[in-house]
Amino acid sequence: MNIGNVLFQLIMFLLLIGLSSVAFVIVRSALKRNSTNKTMERKLDRIIELLEKEKN
Template sequence: MGDVIFQLFIFLMLILFFVSFAFFISSLLKNQRQKVQSSKHLEQKLDRIIELLEKKK
């Protein structure tokens, strides 16, 4: 009986590890996409400022 409980515990720990790892990778990818989107938005703003400064000259 003790062996079955131990095997079940190890199996559940493995499942928990893989699920946690998957969520970790998912959150890393999500944060990376947000950073890329944020930098593109910042580039657009800077391009607009440069255009306005060039028109002012």
């Protein structure tokens, strides 16, 4: 085998792994952000509820 072919295949393999990793990280962070937003929303709803009770 030619050394150029080996290097090309190695670079393409690393590129494939890199792109897959980036896609995985983006999806994981998007899902985590959505979960964090729901948690924050629940906390804010609880604070609003307590403030309304205090007001009455």
